[in-house]
Amino acid sequence: MPPMQHARDRSFSAMLKDALLVGAISAALALPLVGFKTVDRVSEIGLETRFGEMFYAVAVIVVGRLLLSLTAAGRARPIFLFTAPLSVLWLINYMFGLVAVDWPELAGLTWLAVTVIAIRAWIGMRQRTAADAAVARKDAGLPIASVVTLFSRYGRFLGPAAAAFAILMPFMPFADQRTVDIGILILTYIMLGWGLNVVVGLAGLLDLGYVAFYAVGAYSYALLSIQVGLNFWQALPIAGACAATFGILLGFPVLRLRGDYLAIVTLGFGEMIRLVLLNGPDFGLLKEGAKGIGNIPRPSFFGMPFTAAPPEGVVSFNQYFGLDFAPIQRVIYLYYIILLLAFLTNWFTLRIRKLPIGRAWEALREDEIACRALGVNPRNTKLTAFAIGAMFAGFAGSFFATRQGFISPESFNFMESAVILSIVVLGGMGSQVGVVLAAIVLIGGPEWFRDLAAFRMLAFGGLMVAVMVWRPQGLLAHREPTIKLAGSGRTKPLAVSIREKAT
């Protein structure tokens, strides 16, 4: 599209001309894409036309462009007053189904367009008032920026507060089984995000095949529990070690690759693991291939299962504590397992960042050649990052297997890797709290708004675009040094130079 001019004195006819030009371009694009539709008939493929929808969409674009031009030309207020109520009314109508609409997809798109214009007009209004008040702060008026300032100001209370909330959540009045389930899902992705953060955020190795290690962990747990008979806590470290081993194995061939090339190869590795599992190699239960592995043992509370009818001679959790059986007991237990694993991941990554290996990861991300000139072994350093990231994916995978009770290769497709990477990038590379926020938005959002299924991916995409425009470095991307000289108690001048003392 032609760039939009910000001149306030642009005449209305120029704006109209611009809007019609944009309309013509979109009509040319929409004719083959929207105007025609192929349909399956019994014996052939037929062609249907959708000119009505097409003209409607083009009309929305023309009007929308005109309104955006007017907003940029300083008419933000009337446009906001017009579009914002329209957007709200539309939403109310959608939620309560007051007036039936034909073409629900187009209605949804129109709502989206109206909402975007309303937001733009609101920003325009804020900018004008800010300019009038001579508060010419660079990021004034951007809603995301003000939220971020708020976070950076009270950021240090955010972590402990979130942790306390996470611990108490299952006992809060609103926590029904569905909410706790969503909490488990979010925590799983938080843990995966923290694990991937070691590889991507700290070591700067763009890994698009992270889900492979998640799969290795899940399958390791399934095999260990069903075929060897280990319980969850016995199998967990072994599954983590298996995933770490795979991390090293897959890390070796990519040691010399960087950036995009590394991303492509790791993407390939991720798919390879899934395809191997899909084809069912002749190794125990892996033979099942695409059918997946079912009846994976659920975790028990110190040997006490969560079941209404325990087998002979076994005391179930609810019997031991004298409670009535309720399915939510197991869900809450699972919630605490993943919370514990997530806390472990967080503690580990925060701690290792301050150790020489963590600093070497970050140095490697900054400049590999300088690292080599300082005697840092790039091979070992990279492999450690791959191994540790993979280990946490392996833990999360084991948890996934025991929670679902059934795993199949379909759970470990590329989309999962992309979502985990999006969480890390959206949250701000290297930021622990950022990952939590991003996981809540990206995983929790779609789960809560599952009813809006048709627009989930659209909202997902829109959100990513918004973040890339306003916060390209991620929601929270402030890096604290791992060690500080000020306040380290080592500030008074040294009496004798150390080296002179030594010689």
Added chain:
Amino acid sequence: MSDTPLLKVEHVTMRFGGLVAVDDVSFAANDRAITAVIGPNGAGKTTLFNCLTGFYKPTVGRLSLTTADGTEHLLERMDGYRIPQVARVARTFQNIRLFPNMSVLENLLVAQHNKLMRASGFTVLGLLGLPVYRHAEGDAVDLARHWLERIGLVGRADDDAGTLPYGDQRRLEIARAMCTEPCLLCLDEPAAGLNPRETEELNQLLAFIRDHEKIGLLLIEHDMAVVMKISDHVIVLDHGRKISDGTPAEVKNDPAVIRAYLGAEEDEDLPPEVAKDLATVAPGAIGGTH
């Protein structure tokens, strides 16, 4: 000073396909001395450095480093990262290579990576937070502070290295190399882009390192104010070959060097008065040429 030189470069040749960047160069560099490698652009100075610090493997030749205790390391056989780790050869880069998004102090701690890795029990003991690691980290911070005081950057220790002014970044890179506790420090054009005052500070820093740290320094430099003032020994390369070797005064008056910098044929065509002029300013004229 022991009888064996610290660094011996013997018949080193580096070919890139048909291009011979370094052609049969031999020289020696001593402990507690500053050896300068000079030469016109494209003479092969940086290639020689890259061979020395493991970024290239020389096509032919031997690079041996003999430490104070008599151990001989053959640099051409070592992996790149083992040269600073085992043979203790540190280097800086022509275009500064700091870790710009890490703090100044962190830059200096990464330089002490191998020492700290051992102290942290390869991360295991460090994760548990044992005092043995905390002490080692404290010592590492002390060494870093020693160098920060030396280069006058203590006040900026917790700022990102990328936010420092250019001259400070140059000196920080030298301090970082010194934090690896090297026995040979290789500097690739340390004075590039510095103003006269900063160049003077650099001279003092390099002389301090030579006299107090008692290590060898090898530097590539275009700035003759640095080379002639502080070098103990100068090696001149041209088109990959060594054309002169000696004290700054010897090299300054070597006809081969003057020819390489100013050209020979033109001399003969010059009008007599210009030739006379040139003869008087020739040593200084080297300094003006890059």
